Amino acid sequence: MRLFLAILFCLSVNVLKSQDLFSREGGDLFQSDLLNSFNDVAFRWNFSGEKQVYLNEGINFLAEQKTEMALSNLDKFIKMDSSFWVAFYYRGVCLKQMGMYRKAETNLKRAYYLNKGSFEIAMELAKVNHLLTTINYLLVLESDKAEKYYKKAINIAPDNPVPNFLLGDLALRNGNMRQALKNYNESLEKDPLFSDAKIKIGLIEVIKDKDITALIPYLNEVLAKDSLNRTALGLRSRVTAKENPKNSLADLNRLVRLSPSNISYRLFRGILYTEVQDYENAFSDFHKVIQSNPQSENNFVGKQTALDKQIDIIYAGYYVVSNVYGMPPSDAYQIKKAFCLLLTSKFQESIDA
Known part of the structure; x- marks a missing residue:
């Protein structure tokens, strides 16, 4: 032996x-999964023949995460009709999901030109520019554009907490903790149950105090309202691992089941x-x-x-x-x-x- x-x-x-x-x-704790998500848009189906098929298939394939097939169908639709903003929106989303942020921005700008009042388009334009800053934080112009479109989204839907939250992430990435804290609190004012914002506030406290245990009360508060919150369970299991491994194991057991x-x-x-x-x-x-x-x-x-x-x-x-x-x-x-x-x-x- x-x-x-x-x-x-x-x-x-x-x-x-x-x-x-x-x-x-978990990825980057300071980069939300919301950047990679998207919202479907409402519109009237008034097409016929191949155009209807291509648009329908494009949206359905995107929902199934078959991005390349979705993109192919949306390309075919746009070749037949380049005046419908919905097609450009979904093609922009496809390109974003594929990591082609510059091309995504071009398509989303076209959608925005055709429909400036869309919350979803403003959010996606903000997100692609935000994602570019995660690749290179020196892209100041992209950071400014992301901020501009988040603020447009807030103007369109002032009760939605997500733009404020992502503005907080953007500020945090740029090293502005005071502004980030302000944005996260604004998102919580709009939705007190928005757990991601509560967790980010806790992470800022950790950075400020240089004490990882400062996060625990925030995680406990989130889990008291949502006992299956994976982010909070994962973080709490790490924070408590050294001092209380049995409690940490209890959180990990729950995570493994989930x-x-x-x-x-x-x-x-x-x-x-x-x-x-x-x-x-x-x-x-x-x-x-x-x-x-x-x-x-x-x-x-x-x-x-x-x-x-x-x-x-x-x-x-x-x-x-x-x-x-x-x-x-x-x-x-x-x-x-x-x-x-x-x-x-x-x-x-x-x-x-």
């Missing part, structure tokens, strides 16, 4: 950096199970993480880069998983324990196990 653990130790690298947790779903395919949750839960010395459950979670990873001993190649350094630990994981079952229970437990400790960088304890 010592030789087996020595092999694992030599193969392993520490890939469990805290800043990587939830990266698949999103069983989210590997980041299982990865972090495996780490916490290891911390409380529950190696059987920890190994089960790590096993699922390994199974979900496209790398394996079958496609492992020797030439590595910094981007694929995690292959070593995945390779080791496949070796453990493929050999541990069928062993005597006591030996299997020791190997599972050693592997879990190894994954959490407790190298000496792993060897001693």
Whole structure:
């Protein structure tokens, strides 16, 4: 067993950096998923023949996230009729979803020219410019345009909290916490149940106080009103992990039930199970993480880069998983324990196990 653990130790690298947790779903905590969403628009269906089919298929494919097929149908519609704002709006949305923000802006500007009173068009124009600033924060013109269109959207629909909220995100990205706080509070005034704004205010408090626990009261308040809020559950599980791992595990258990395919949750839960010395459950979670990873001993190649350094630990994981079952229970437990400790960088304890 010592030789087996020595092999694992030599193969392993520490890939469990805290800043990587939830990266698949959480992304940038200061960038809202609302930027990538869109609202459908109301309009009268008064077309016939192919035009009706192309527009209908384009919108339906977009709803099904079949963006390229949606774009193809909308292109065909616009070739037949370049005067209908709805087609340009949805084509702009398609291009935004594909990350083609400049082209998206061109189409949305055309839609805006044809229908300046649309809240949805103003919001999408704001979002594509906002998204450009997330790629390069030096794009000052795009930031100004995003702000301009958010304010137009507010003028069109003054009771809607979303433009104020996204203005807060824009201000926060530009380093203006005071303005961001003002915008988030304005969105809460319009909708007291707008949990995203409450969480962002809590994050600002963390930045100001340099104390991660300052976020907990805000998360508790959100979860008291919405016990299934994934963002709040995920953040609270991280904030409380060190001081209260059992409470953190309770939040993670709920998250895994809500999103069983989210590997980041299982990865972090495996780490916490290891911390409380529950190696059987920890190994089960790590096993699922390994199974979900496209790398394996079958496609492992020797030439590595910094981007694929995690292959070593995945390779080791496949070796453990493929050999541990069928062993005597006591030996299997020791190997599972050693592997879990190894994954959490407790190298000496792993060897001693």
